[in-house]
Each structure stands twice: as C-alpha cells, then as structure tokens.
Amino acid sequence: MGQAHHPNAPWYINAICTWALSIVIFCGRIRDLFWRRPQTRTGYADLSDQREDFYNRRMYRRIHDCYNRPISSAPGAWIDVMERVDIDGKAMSTQPDLVGGTRRCLNLGSYNYLGFAAADEYCTPRVLDSLADWGVSTCSSRTEAGTSAIHRELEQLVAEYIGQEDAITFGMGFATNAASIPAIAGPGSLVLSDALNHTSIVAGVKASGAKVKVFRHNDMAHLEKLLRWHIAEGQPRTHRPWKKVIIMVEGIYSMEGETTLLRELVALKRRYKAYLYLDEAHSIGCMGASGRGLCEHAGVDPRDVDVLMGTFTKSFGSAGGYIAGSKQLIAYLRRHCPAHLYATSMAPGVAQQIISAIRLMRGEDGSDRGARKIRQLKDNSNYFRRRLQDMGLHVLGDWDSPIMPIMVYHLCYISGISRRCLQRRIAMVVVGFPATALLMSRCRVCISASHTKEDLDYALEVIYDVCSKMGLQYAARQLPWPWCWLRLLLWPPAFGNYRPGDSSSSYEKGSSKSSSSGSSRVWAWLGGGSGKGVMKAHSAAAAAGKAQPLVTAAA
Amino acid sequence: MPHHRRLPSEVDINKSVNWINSPGVWVWYISLIVAVWLLTSALMNDPGLAWTYVHLIHGVTTYYLLHWTKGSMSPGDPTEQGMYDRLTVWEQMDSQIYGTSNRKFFTVVPIALFVLATHGADFRKQPLGLNLVVVLVLLIAKMPALHKVRIFGINQY
Numbered sequence: 001m002g003q004a005h006h007p008n009a010p011w012y013i014n015a016i017c018t019w020a021l022s023i024v025i026f027c028g029r030i031r032d033l034f035w036r037r038p039q040t041r042t043g044y045a046d047l048s049d050q051r052e053d054f055y056n057r058r059m060y061r062r063i064h065d066c067y068n069r070p071i072s073s074a075p076g077a078w079i080d081v082m083e084r085v086d087i088d089g090k091a092m093s094t095q096p097d098l099v100g101g102t103r104r105c106l107n108l109g110s111y112n113y114l115g116f117a118a119a120d121e122y123c124t125p126r127v128l129d130s131l132a133d134w135g136v137s138t139c140s141s142r143t144e145a146g147t148s149a150i151h152r153e154l155e156q157l158v159a160e161y162i163g164q165e166d167a168i169t170f171g172m173g174f175a176t177n178a179a180s181i182p183a184i185a186g187p188g189s190l191v192l193s194d195a196l197n198h199t200s201i202v203a204g205v206k207a208s209g210a211k212v213k214v215f216r217h218n219d220m221a222h223l224e225k226l227l228r229w230h231i232a233e234g235q236p237r238t239h240r241p242w243k244k245v246i247i248m249v250e251g252i253y254s255m256e257g258e259t260t261l262l263r264e265l266v267a268l269k270r271r272y273k274a275y276l277y278l279d280e281a282h283s284i285g286c287m288g289a290s291g292r293g294l295c296e297h298a299g300v301d302p303r304d305v306d307v308l309m310g311t312f313t314k315s316f317g318s319a320g321g322y323i324a325g326s327k328q329l330i331a332y333l334r335r336h337c338p339a340h341l342y343a344t345s346m347a348p349g350v351a352q353q354i355i356s357a358i359r360l361m362r363g364e365d366g367s368d369r370g371a372r373k374i375r376q377l378k379d380n381s382n383y384f385r386r387r388l389q390d391m392g393l394h395v396l397g398d399w400d401s402p403i404m405p406i407m408v409y410h411l412c413y414i415s416g417i418s419r420r421c422l423q424r425r426i427a428m429v430v431v432g433f434p435a436t437a438l439l440m441s442r443c444r445v446c447i448s449a450s451h452t453k454e455d456l457d458y459a460l461e462v463i464y465d466v467c468s469k470m471g472l473q474y475a476a477r478q479l480p481w482p483w484c485w486l487r488l489l490l491w492p493p494a495f496g497n498y499r500p501g502d503s504s505s506s507y508e509k510g511s512s513k514s515s516s517s518g519s520s521r522v523w524a525w526l527g528g529g530s531g532k533g534v535m536k537a538h539s540a541a542a543a544a545g546k547a548q549p550l551v552t553a554a555a
Numbered sequence: 556m557p558h559h560r561r562l563p564s565e566v567d568i569n570k571s572v573n574w575i576n577s578p579g580v581w582v583w584y585i586s587l588i589v590a591v592w593l594l595t596s597a598l599m600n601d602p603g604l605a606w607t608y609v610h611l612i613h614g615v616t617t618y619y620l621l622h623w624t625k626g627s628m629s630p631g632d633p634t635e636q637g638m639y640d641r642l643t644v645w646e647q648m649d650s651q652i653y654g655t656s657n658r659k660f661f662t663v664v665p666i667a668l669f670v671l672a673t674h675g676a677d678f679r680k681q682p683l684g685l686n687l688v689v690v691l692v693l694l695i696a697k698m699p700a701l702h703k704v705r706i707f708g709i710n711q712y
Contacts, residue, residue, distance in 0.1 A: 014579030015586065022587065052630040195566045202634040214566045225563040434629035438574035 009409040017410045028058030061091035063415035072102050075110035076118030077450040105427040108445045113286040113402050114373045115450030116317025122365045123356035127349050134348035146345035154351045161358050163302035164324035170339045171346040173311035174200045176321030179339035182208035188243040196253050220264045227272045245274040251283030251294040257397020262298040277307040285315025291361050291374050316357040320346045377449040387460050392476025405442040414441050424462045565650040571628040572647045603675030607682045610672040614689035621645045622696045653699040665693045
C-alpha cells in the first residue's frame with residue numbers, strides 16, 4: 001500500500017506553538033534569575049551547567065509525572081499502572097512517591113505487537129521448563145562458557161525464519177547496533193544514514209569512526225545525490241576511494257510508523273555497489289504475511305539486504321537482538337563484535353521464549369494461532385488508523401503498521417493529553433522534545449494483536465473526547481475564517497464525518513457497540529462528549545479488563 | 556572557514572535550531588516584535604520613539620540569544636555528545652551554512668527596525684547614534700567572516 005503523507009502543521013499552528021513556548025521559556029528564565037536553588041556543595045563544580053540544564057529543570061520536570069510511570073503487571077493488552085502522588089505542576093528533582101494503589105488501564109504504549117507480553121499457553125510452559133533445565137543465567141560470555149544448545153538452536157531458527165544464511169544473537173537490542181556497527185564500518189567507510197534513525201544506530205556509527213552523511217527521511221532522490229557526490233569525491237582531503245559504503249535505514253521508524261522504501265533502496269544499492277543495513281526492530285514479526293519482516297512485506301529477497309538487524313523485544317515478547325546475513329559476515333562478527341565477545345550471553349529463558357514464539361509463528365505448534373495473530377494485528381492496526389483519520393487527526397505512518405503517532409505539534413499540550421488519558425484508563429505514551437523535533441510533539445499508539453475490538457473502540461472513544469476538547473483535529477474540514485473562530489466560541493468542535501457511535505470497520509461481524517439514546521446522539525454529534533449509554537458499555541469493558549485471563553486464549 | 560557550500564544540501568539534524576525552518580516561525584518573530592512595539596507605545600506617548608526602544612530591546616535580546624548563548628537545548632542527548640557546546644545559536648543555524656534564506660531574514664529584521672526607529676525618532680541625532688551602534692554590532696556579529704571567531708577570547712567556553 002502507498003506511503004502515508006507527511007503532514008506538517010499549518011503555519012498558524014506553528015506560530016501559536018512558538019508563542020506559547022516563548023512564554024513558557026520566558027517565565028522559566030525569570031524564575032532562574034530569582035528562584036534558583038543554591039549550590040549544595042560549595043567549592044565543587046555543578047554536575048550539570050545551570051544554563052544547559054534549562055529545558056530539563058523548567059520544562060521537562062514540570063510534567064515529569066507523564067513519564068517513567070511504574071507498572072506492576074505484565075504489559076499485555078491491559079496493564080496495571082501504579083498510582084503516584086499528584087505533583088500539581090511543581091518541578092521536583094525526585095520521582096513522585098507511590099500512593100499504593102494501581103490503576104488498570106488499556107495499554108496503548110507497550111511494544112506488544114503479537115501479544116506475547118502476556119503469558120502464552122504455548123510459550124510460557126516451555127520457558128519455565130527451560131529455567132529448570134538451564135537455570136536463570138548463563139553467567140558467562142558467548143566465547144567463554146556462555147554458548148549452549150539453546151543459543152545454537154535460536155540462531156539457526158532465526159536465520160531460517162528471516163531467510164538468510166546465518167544469524168548471531170545478542171542479549172541487548174541497543175547493544176546489537178551500538179557494538180556491531182563499529183565492527184562493520186570503520187574509519188575510511190562512508191555511512192549514509194536516514195535522518196530519523198534511532199539513537200542506537202547513531203551511537204554505533206559515531207563509535208565506528210566512519211564518515212556519516214545524513215539523507216532526508218525516505219527521500220531516495222536525496223540519497224542518490226549524496227551517493228553520487230560522495231562516491232565521486234572519495235574520502236575527505238585525500239580523495240581516496242571509500243573502503244565501503246553502507247546505507248543504514250530502519251524497517252519501521254518508531255516515531256513515525258512509516259516503513260522505508262525497500263525496493264528503491266535495493267535498486268540503488270545495486271547500482272552504486274553499496275551495502276544495505278536494515279534495522280527491523282519494529283517490523284520483524286509484524287510486517288509481511290507470515291511476519292518475516294519488511295522484506296516479505298515489500299516483496300524483496302532477504303538475501304538482497306546485506307545486514308538484517310532486528311530485536312526480539314517488540315514482537316516476540318522477549319529481550320535481545322540479532323543480526324542475520326551471509327555466513328562470512330556472521331563469522332566475522334563472531335570474532336570481532338564486542339557484544340558477542342565480552343557481554344554476557346542471552347539468558348536461556350529469554351532465548352527459549354523467542355524460539356517458542358518463532359515456532360508458534362511458523363505454525364509448528366499444530367495450530368494456526370500464529371497466522372491468526374498476524375491477521376488480528378493487521379486488522380486492528382488498519383481499523384484503528386482508519387478511525388483515527390476519520391476523526392480528523394493527523395496520524396503518521398503506513399497502512400499495516402501497528403505504530404500510530406497522533407500529531408499534537410504543541411509541546412505544552414502533551415501533559416494534558418497524558419493525564420486525561422490516564423484518568424480515563426488509557427495508558428498512552430506522549431513524546432516531546434528532544435525525542436522529536438521541537439514543534440512536532442506527538443502521542444504514540446502501539447496496537448497489539450491481543451487488543452479486542454471492544455478495547456479499540458473504548459480507546460477511540462477516549463481519544464476522540466480528549467482530542468476534540470483540545471482541538472487536535474487538524475485534518476478535519478474547517479470553516480473559512482472567521483467563522484471557524486466564531487464556531488469555536490459557541491460550541492465545542494463538531495465534525496460531520498465522525499459520530500462516536502459509528503463503526504466503519506473492516507470487521508465482517510457487526511459492531512458490538514450499544515446504541516445510545518436519541519438526545520445523547522445529537523449531543524455526541526455536536527462533540528460534547530460521548531453519551532452516557534455508550535460510556536456504560538465501556539466502563540463495563542474496563543471493569544472486565546480487571547478480570548483478564550492470564551493466558552490469552554483468543555489471540 | 557565561512558561556508559557557502561554547493562554540495563548536495565544537508566539535512567539539519569540539530570534539534571536545537573532546526574525548528575527555525577518550520578513554516579510560521581517568521582510570523583511568530585514579526586508578531587513578537589509588533590507586540591512589543593504595541594506594549595511600549597502604550598506605555599509612552601510617542602509611538603515613533605517606541606520603535607527606538609523596540610529596536611534596542613530587540614538588539615540586546617537577539618544578541619544575547621543568538622550570539623551569546625551557546626550549546627544545545629538538550630545537552631544530555633547522546634546523538635550530539637557536545638558537538639555544539641562551543642557554537643552560538645547563530646553559528647549552529649542551518650547546519651552552519653551561510654547565505655540561506657533564514658539567515659537573510661534575520662539579517663534584514665534589525666535593518667528594518669533601524670529604519671523604523673530612525674524614522675520614528677525623526678532622525679534626531681541622539682537616538683540615531685544609539686540605533687546605529689546597535690545595528691552595526693548586530694550586522695557585524697552575523698557576518699560569515701566571524702564564524703566561530705571569539706574576539707579577545709570573550710565567551711569562548
């Protein structure tokens with residue numbers, strides 16, 4: 001399916017956001033002049049420079065109850081968020097204290113694409129058996145005493161599943177990139193990296209000493225221009241040819257939900273004799289008809305991609321990362337990658353979870369639960385994305401991708417959205433500066449195969465309510481000025497496209513929504529919030545969320 | 556070396572300054588100046604002389620924000636690792652390339668304010684001298700020849 005458009009905020013939204021930010025920063029600066037905390041240890045240098053630390057102290061800390069929320073259950077479709085003291089806008093240097101209770105919330109924040117985060121009837125017993133057989137930790141690195149039959153089985157299985165010759169696995173996903181890229185690229189290499197690549201790739205490339213050139217996100221014309229120019233120029237100053245040229249992209253970008261243009265990349269790399277490094281952290285397991293990642297989804301032979309990297313944390317409910325490639329590459333990495341040589345190897349239980357999950361996805365447990373999981377994930381994602389777009393929200397990402405960033409643009413809004421959603425039992429991640437650009441804050445939804453349609457509908461109700469009240473419906477049809485402002489004054493935002501009771505769904509069965517009464521439907525159409533009848537059904541769902549079975553039978 | 560480069564255009568990955576390229580930021584900047592002018596001319600009787608005050612306030616503020624404060628807005632960011640700690644905001648803008656439309660805009664604004672201030676003060680000698688000093692300091696600070704130059708080591712660290 002085609003690439004989603006990349007919406008930018010219209011100019012007046014940016015101007016208003018910059019105004020609000022300048023007021024916040026101005027007030028922060030005034031506070032810094034008069035109400036600065038005195039030095040606690042005289043004679044010692046500050047741990048962080050007061051001027052550099054401004055964003056952290058005066059902006060991030062004021063809303064830090066929206067981040068680092070502790071949970072106390074497995075991150076399945078519903079999650080227990082621990083309740084904390086209300087910080088009431090005060091900037092604190094310590095985390096707020098726990099109050100003692102937990103709040104059962106719909107989990108839209110975990111990377112639980114295939115639903116393996118909760119206990120599974122096939123995987124969990126096998127993991128527990130492996131604990132009894134192999135113990136909890138290997139207590140060694142791979143080269144010393146940490147390689148076991150489980151690791152060999154895992155690597156072989158991963159290589160077969162991906163469609164490459166061989167694979168190597170590591171205990172940590174971030175370290176897979178940060179430690180392998182320096183082994184692959186080095187001084188004298190040229191790395192062409194997408195503008196929105198993850199920090200682990202940037203850290204690895206910086207550590208390698210290779211020369212980096214950044215190309216505009218998913219812009220193949222820019223990449224080709226850079227390739228032509230820099231291959232022709234050669235290394236800086238000496239103009240010698242580059243030792244190797246590597247193009248680094250991600251399968252799905254976690255802040256955009258977009259896939260990369262894999263076919264064009266493979267064509268480019270063949271033409272200019274460059275290597276291609278594909279980081280499939282978010283796309284392995286959830287893209288493609290059988291979950292084999294972006295290569296399957298885009299119709300590209302996996303052997304055309306030189307280095308296929310991925311992690312097991314997202315779709316397989318486990319931990320760690322892998323690199324799959326030719327036998328030569330993997331043998332080289334086994335001798336040269338510090339994460340393999342020195343870091344403790346993957347714990348046996350962790351490896352067994354991945355093995356069981358992959359076997360389940362391939363149907364080796366004798367049922368079709370694996371295929372059903374992927375279908376459920378795709379259906380859930382497309383349904384949710386279409387409903388969000390019908391609401392008039394700016395949603396990034398491609399169809400079939402389970403990540404949906406809803407654009408907020410305004411940095412000052414994200415705390416309000418986060419708190420309101422938590423109060424309505426939706427655990428959604430909000431992202432601001434510096435994880436995103438300053439004027440491109442967003443809240444991100446991660447859909448799971450274990451979400452039921454009732455869960456998704458409840459989430460859509462709450463999101464519609466919160467977003468319409470905060471005026472986030474940037475894509476909806478607007479009245480010409482000045483009637484749009486007049487309408488905003490008289491009654492809350494109302495948009496003809498969307499009624500909370502609708503379900504324009506891709507599900508064959510009829511929707512399970514309860515019908516609201518006539519007057520509440522009119523009020524709902526005006527955007528005044530969902531009718532009481534609809535809310536009752538979903539508070540029932542929320543209460544039912546408390547009684548989620550440990551083992552998810554359906555998905 | 557001042558960089559009027561003709562390489563394929565760079566992507567600005569400097570999060571502290573690439574928001575300046577977003578649409579609508581110039582509108583914010585102009586509206587901020589106009590708002591300050593409205594405020595000052597409400598507080599004093601002479602709106603023409605208010606332009607002088609606006610010009611001086613603008614000069615001091617932009618000198619401090621653009622040419623004095625250094626470093627990144629997110630200092631703990633591992634992708635930057637202190638690359639921009641010695642660079643002022645003006646130097647960091649547009650991937651340290653001069654001659655972009657952004658830079659031209661920020662150069663024209665003090666000149667326009669200077670013209671408004673001198674006209675508003677009816678070209679009297681005293682405000683003219685002060686305005687002239689301010690605009691010259693700002694223009695010299697924005698020249699590509701002064702990229703990463705610290706006179707007498709002031710503000711180097």
